[in-house]
Every structure is written in C-alpha cells, then in structure tokens.
Amino acid sequence: MKILVTGGAGFIGSTLIKSLLKNQSHSILNLDALTYAGSLSALADVKNDPRYQFAQIDICDQPSVAKALYDFKPDWILHLAAESHVDRSIENPKAFLQTNVIGTFNMLEVARRYYEDLSGAAKHAFRFLHVSTDEVYGSLGKDGLFSETSAYDPHSPYSASKAGSDHLVRAWATTYGLPVLVTNCSNNYGPYQLPDKLIPLAILKALTGEPIPIYGNGDNVRDWIFVSDHVDALQTVITKSNIGETYTIGANNEKTNLDIVNCICILMDEIKPNPNGAPYSDQIQFVTDRPGHDKRYAIDANKLKNELGWEPSLQFEEGLAKTIAWYLENQEWMDNITSGDYQNYYKEQYG
Ligand code: NAD
Ligand code: TYD
Numbered sequence: 001m002k003i004l005v006t007g008g009a010g011f012i013g014s015t016l017i018k019s020l021l022k023n024q025s026h027s028i029l030n031l032d033a034l035t036y037a038g039s040l041s042a043l044a045d046v047k048n049d050p051r052y053q054f055a056q057i058d059i060c061d062q063p064s065v066a067k068a069l070y071d072f073k074p075d076w077i078l079h080l081a082a083e084s085h086v087d088r089s090i091e092n093p094k095a096f097l098q099t100n101v102i103g104t105f106n107m108l109e110v111a112r113r114y115y116e117d118l119s120g121a122a123k124h125a126f127r128f129l130h131v132s133t134d135e136v137y138g139s140l141g142k143d144g145l146f147s148e149t150s151a152y153d154p155h156s157p158y159s160a161s162k163a164g165s166d167h168l169v170r171a172w173a174t175t176y177g178l179p180v181l182v183t184n185c186s187n188n189y190g191p192y193q194l195p196d197k198l199i200p201l202a203i204l205k206a207l208t209g210e211p212i213p214i215y216g217n218g219d220n221v222r223d224w225i226f227v228s229d230h231v232d233a234l235q236t237v238i239t240k241s242n243i244g245e246t247y248t249i250g251a252n253n254e255k256t257n258l259d260i261v262n263c264i265c266i267l268m269d270e271i272k273p274n275p276n277g278a279p280y281s282d283q284i285q286f287v288t289d290r291p292g293h294d295k296r297y298a299i300d301a302n303k304l305k306n307e308l309g310w311e312p313s314l315q316f317e318e319g320l321a322k323t324i325a326w327y328l329e330n331q332e333w334m335d336n337i338t339s340g341d342y343q344n345y346y347k348e349q350y351g
Helices: 011-020 040-046 062-072 086-091 093-117 120-125 157-176 198-208 227-240 257-271 302-308 316-329 331-338 342-350
Strands: 002-006 027-032 052-056 076-079 127-133 180-185 187-189 212-215 221-226 246-249 254-256 284-287
Touching (some): 002 011, 011 027, 011 227, 027 062, 040 052, 076 093, 076 227, 086 093, 086 157, 127 227, 157 180, 187 316, 198 212, 198 257, 198 331, 212 257, 221 227, 221 316, 227 246, 254 257, 257 284, 257 316, 316 331
Parallel strands (some): 002 027, 027 052, 076 127, 180 246
C-alpha cells in the first residue's frame, strides 16, 4: 500500500509511520508543516528508508497538497495533522480553526477529486481515515462511557474544531461518496510526546525540580492509552473496517490527574531518586483550573474489539514505566525542546 500520512512528524503520526514501515509492502509519504509540534528526530531511524518520503507542506495550502497527492498516488490517506493541545487552543483558537477545520476541508477536497479520477482496484482500495478525539463528545459525569453513538458536545476550541472536522469528513462521505473512516481516541501517552501535555510535563518538571502544576483539585479523569496501542488500532481499522464506520478507541485506563502525577512521582522515586532526597510528589502544586475543563473522559471500545478483534496490549503501569524510562534516556531531546532550540536542533540534524 502507498500511504499518505498527514501530521507524520507529530507524536502519534511518527509512531504510526514507524509501525507502518515494518510491513515491507508499505511505502509512506509523510506530509507535515513542521509546526512547533513536528519533530523529524522521531523519524531518524527511517529517514533513509527508500520506502519513506517527507514533504514539508501545510495542509491549508491546497495546491501543494494536491501536487503531493497526485505525484504520490496513495491507496490510503491517514489524516492526523492538527493543532492538538487544549491549552493552546484557549490561547490561540484561530490556528485550530485554520488547521483542523480548513486544513481538513482541503484534504477532503483534494482527496475527493483524486478519488473521482481513480478506477478499478485502486478505487476499490482507497480509504480516507480521519483521526479524531473523544473530546468531541464533551464531558462525562461520574458514570457512563463515550461510544460511537454518543452525541457531539465539544467544549474547548480544540474539541470544537475537531468536531467540525469530523462532521466535514462524514459530509464528504454522504455527499460525494468519499470512502471515509473516523476514529475517536482517548488521551495518548508515550515517547516523543511534547511536554505541553500532562504526562511528559510532569516528568520534565520532576526532573528540573520545578513545581508540577495540577489544574483545580486534580480530580478530573482521563482514559489513557499507550500510543502504540492507538497506532495498532488505526491499522486495524483501515485494514478491516467497512467503509463509513466510526470507532471509539480506548484502553480502559481511567485515572484522575492527581493519581497520574502521583504514579509518575512514585515510579521516578524508584528509577531516579531526587538528588535532594525528597519525594517528587513534594513538587506537586495545585494551580488555577483550566477554563471549561472537561470533568471526565472514558471510552467504550467494545465495537472495535467485537467487530475487528482489536485489544490494547499494554497495561498502564507497564506503559508508564516504559514512557518514563524513554524520557530519562532521551534527556537531550527534552533539553532541546525546553531550551527553545527544538526547531533548530532537528533542522540541523535532519535537514
Ligand atoms: P501533535 O501535536 O504531536 O502532532 C501534530 C502534527 O501535525 C505535527 O507534526 C505538526 O507539525 C503537524 N501539523 C500541524 N498543523 C499542520 C498543518 N497546518 N499542516 C501540516 N501539518 C501540520 O499531535 P498528536 O498528539 O500526534 O495528534 C495527532 C492526531 O491525533 C491529531 O489529529 C489529534 O487531534 C488526534 N488525537 C490525539 C490524541 C492525543 O492524546 N494526543 C488523542 C486522540 C486523537
Ligand atoms: P492534557 O495532557 O493537556 O490533555 P487533554 O486536555 O487533551 O485531556 O491534559 C490532561 C489532563 O491534565 C487535563 O485534565 C488537564 C490536566 N493538566 C493539568 O492538571 N496540569 C497541566 O499542566 C496540564 C498540561 C494538564
């Protein structure tokens, strides 16, 4: 399969590309604008693979996207490029509307024209998989789970822009017959995640001896999935699902934010004790809550399990230990982000 991945220099996209390339019959075009969130360093191991190409393109630039797509002629498009962080969306919503809504619209327009020109086996095989979030469903109370039938009720500029993109994708299927799939996944964690998200931020702050900020009283709940389990689920969906389906993806790991940060502190106390002898949890600081902070996310992934046979492979404790170990072994990567040299670092190293 020839696979176009948008946002392939991001946290999930880079993990996906490395996993797809393990299949010798796949070749990949990674289309990414390299925003603050894009890092080619995550793809250093595959950059010389003849089955891998990179194109620095903004998905809002329709002519460049069209040229890349018609030159590469993909069988599948996996669309991950997005502005992805809720706090940034509160500070600068426009970038989220631009990339997540207009950018997705561009991808759909180019894909639909390309699809209309296909014929035979290529037309039959073509898929557009839109990678989205469970945050489009809003917030749960104490009970219940999000599933494919949950109503849309987004609260943040990020989730509203992703909800808008999900609706566009389905409209392009209904109106133009584009063969789409949509996935809505819970919070990911793992190597190469930027420290604007809770888990890497807590690891980084613990290491630098700074306060670990917890919004509000820390009882908001997220349902965590290790990034490679999400990536496996995406590959399961694109290879096995019927056209037009939606799947919610999660690994049944609900935790409060305070529990997550405490788990991180305890594991770090064991693996790399604080030089001053104090437990890392002493650094926890409760700070002003995020505006519109969703209380609880939790996923029912039974459709994916029952219809397509996918199940997560990693227990949370194992995934978190792997993640912490990775950050400890890759402090240079983290230092380059925090010193502001991040963009320069990978441009120098990887061209
Ligand atoms: P990320 O922020 O780490 O990566 C996003 C990537 O998209 C970056 O490489 C960035 O350079 C690229 N990008 C941004 N704007 C672009 C543009 N205009 N044109 C081209 N490229 C652009 O995000 P992530 O965590 O890897 O998330 C990937 C996708 O998965 C997103 O669509 C996100 O909404 C979705 N998702 C993420 C999570 C999560 O917990 N991280 C959970 C569910 C769904
Ligand atoms: P985050 O990683 O930003 O993901 P999302 O907002 O998409 O769920 O945040 C996860 C949870 O952690 C969320 O409830 C907000 C909270 N949080 C903090 O308490 N402190 C922080 O510094 C950050 C970044 C997040």
